[in-house]
Amino acid sequence: MTTTRMQPGTTPAAVPKPRIKRRRPWKGRLLLNVILSLGAFTMIIPFLWMIATSLKSPAELAQFPPTLLPQVWQWSNYSEALQAAPFHLYFRNSFLISAGHTIITLVLGSMAGYALARIPFRGREWVFMGFVAMLMIPTYTKIVPQFLLVKFMPLFGGNDIFGQGGTGWLNTWWALIIPGGLSATAIFLFRQFYLSLPRELEEAARLDGLNEFRIYAQIYTPLIKPALATVALLTFQESWNNFLWPLLVTTRDDLRVIQVGLAVFQQLDSTSWHYLMAGTTLATVPMVVLFLFCQKYFIQGFTHAGIK
Amino acid sequence: MSASTRPAPTTRLLRPARALPSAPRRPDRSRSQRKLSRAGWLMVTPAVAHIGLWTALPVLATFALSLTDYNIFDAPRWIGIDNYIQIWNDPTFRLATWNTVVYTFWTVPVSMAIAMVIAVALNQNLWLRTWYRTAFFLPQVTATVAIAMVWLWIYNPQQGLLNAALSVIGIPGQAWLANPDWSLWAVILVGAWQGIGIKMLIYIAALQNVDNSLYEAASVDGASVVRKFFAITLPMLKPATFFVLVISIIGAFQVFDQIYVLTDGGPANATTMMTYEVYRSAFQNFQMGLASAQSVCLFAFLLVMTLISRRATRGDDE
Incomplete structure (x- = not known):
């Protein structure tokens, strides 16, 4: 050149x-x-x-x-910190919840995003407008009723059919995994990615007699693998770092996520800074490593989504 | 967010499908159309149900609850706009609103300015460029709680890094978080530090769309680096700046985690925020109605910002 x-x-x-x-x-x-x-x-x-x-x-x-x-x-601070508080348990809980959120988002989010982008079904515009409206809802505008929904979840945790009498989903895995499992933002991102693919593929596939679900699963989704990685990483990172929701719905030590575990440890023992910083290192290292190895996807995702 | 303002592609995609029934093979087409409709609904229903139950319903419920007196244990009691009157007369919530505005006013422009300068510096072929970008972005990917924990330790009056560093240059240390004069500033510093990364990233993306020939032309005319920045870079970054500004304000208004860890809203409410008051009302005092009304107020602030952002992003689509 x-x-x-x-x-x-x-x-x-x-x-x-x-x-x-x-x-x-x-x-x-x-x-x-x-x-x-x-x-x-x-x-x-x-x-x-x-x-x-x-x-x-x-x-x-x-x-x-x-x-x-x-x-x-x-x-030895690290092994002693694990004795002082069950950080390995918190770590595992955070991992399970983040993985759960990621799987739910990838499956339900990509399916909805695909339908909104590629299947001309009746009422699609209304569904899409609904999701767009939900994009702008800040956490604090839904947190109180979300908590009440969890507390009064019928037939769980000793609740009767009207949700009275027990604790519902409070202090359960349900509360940690289900409500935060899907976001309108993820659906939206998926729709954008599916929209960017050519139309000829679906036409050919429909002529070949493939049903819509197979077109989604076997033709289009393999083509947006980078997008799947992007949304997966963003979802995982967001739920790993989430603090307020697990703080509200759990009080049992064995259900604590690492962020809440850190805060509780600090409140109980405000002088053992070496243990606290060991725990904090454990809480940050996975995200730092993930970021260092998957920078490309993170950066793509953050530039697309804009908001943390 | 930016993309949320473009419903146009849907309508564009829908049109051919609607036009199809006029084609000669009508009965066949409408049957396949029904099949498509069914498939579409099947695939979108789980997501609609989830978002409906966990987002749409709670939002509506927040507005309804804001008009009640509700403590979880007894049934909600309708009290009209009493909660809003109480908020209006509540000095703590007023202080929280003021703190939120001050926090936003300082964190957003400061980290935006730093982010822009860094993005411009990183927009050239630099050795170690990726490493710089990683370092600036790192606070963004790590949990706010963990980060706040580290800052709590840095601000520690006895053994903290900050007081140690200040003592080297002869400035007396402070109990930064316990002193009402300093605590809000300590929180602002953490917020500004953490917020640089995402803003930098959006600026870097925007800078890649700036036509390089503009700079070459300016160089030929003998423009200095500073001149080029003000005459080319800054105007070209205007849409991005507006976008960053709005999403940062929206983010800053929802500050919570670092307040929880660093100050718990204190000392003497010096660092309490709107979000923190919602949390306190709902989950410490169990005043669900009042908390809902407070979150409606927060929502009103954010809605104005979001509407501005929609107009702004629509502006640069066209």
Whole structure:
């Protein structure tokens, strides 16, 4: 590409001419890199501090000014933190709930998104407009009735058919997994992805006599695998990080998710910072690792969805 | 969100299907049309049921409950707009509204400005570019609760990193979160820090659509870097800026997790927010009616923002 622009008489060193033109002088580039490095470092200081703290001994934590790196790397803090609070249980609960939400979203969300995008059924516009209206509903405008629905869920947790007398879905896996299982945003994203595919495929498939469900499952869905990954990661991340809902519907220790577990641990024991930071590291590491390995999908998803 | 404003494709797709019955093979077509309709409804029904039960119904119920006095244990009692009158006269909720506005006013523009500068810097061929982007985006993917926990430790008056760093340059430390003069600022700093990532990402996406020849032309004319930023980049980023502004305001109005962890709304309600008052009314005082009315107020604020955003995004579609 660069050679096409080569002018007669230029020295070989000047061959990639357009690049040289756009390139800043090295001093400018160095300055830019220094500033960006400092900024990036500032952004990750809290993470580094979290890890450093999680590896210090209580005696070292009591020092002021604090040491930057642990004098002795106390890896045992992690196993001791698990004794102080069942973080492994919280971790497992968070994982199960996030996986549950992701599976429900992928199955129900993609099915609805496909129908809205590709099947011209009667009333489709109304359904779609309904979902669009639901996109804008903030958490706090539905949280009180959602809680009441869970509490008065008929025939569960000792409730009678009118939802009276018991605790309903409170302190159950149902409450943790079902209400947050699907969002209008996911349906919307799926619809957009299915809309971007060519129409000829469905026409050909219908002529071949495939039923609509098979067209969805075998023809179109395999084509949007990157979109599935994007929505899956966003869903998983959101439910892993969710705090308010599990806080409201669970009080039993064995149902706690890791975010709530951290908050409760901090309230019960506000001095064991090394354990708390070990727990916090456990709560953040999965998302950081997931993000580092699947950056492309995360970035695509966040740019599409806009809102966290 | 941006896409939510484009119902146009549906109608475009629907039209051929509706036109089809006029084709010669009419009976056959309408039978397959019925089949399609059935398949469509089958596939969309689970989602409709879920969203209907867990989103649509609760929203309607919030409005209905906001007109009642309801403590979960006794049946709801209709009291008209008394809850709204109470909110209007409640100094705590007024303070919470003010705090929410202050929090939004500082976190949103500050992190937007930083995010824009970083996005512009990252929009060129830099070595380590991906790593910088990762670092700036990291706080966004990690849980707010976990992050707030780390900041709680950083703000710790005795052994915290912040006081230690300040003592190096000779500034006396503070009990940042326990001091009503500082606590809101401490919360704002966390919010601004966490919010940079997503804004940066939207700006980077927007910058990729800016035509490079504009910059080349400006270079030929001898424009400086600063001049190019103000004359080209800033105007070209205007739609993105508006979009970022609105979604950030919507996000900032719903701040909750870091308040819960860092200050619990205190000291002396200095950091309580609208969302926090909803939480307190509903789940600490069991005043479900009052909490619903408070969340309707929050919703009203957000609705105005969303309507503005819809107009804005429709603007750049055209």
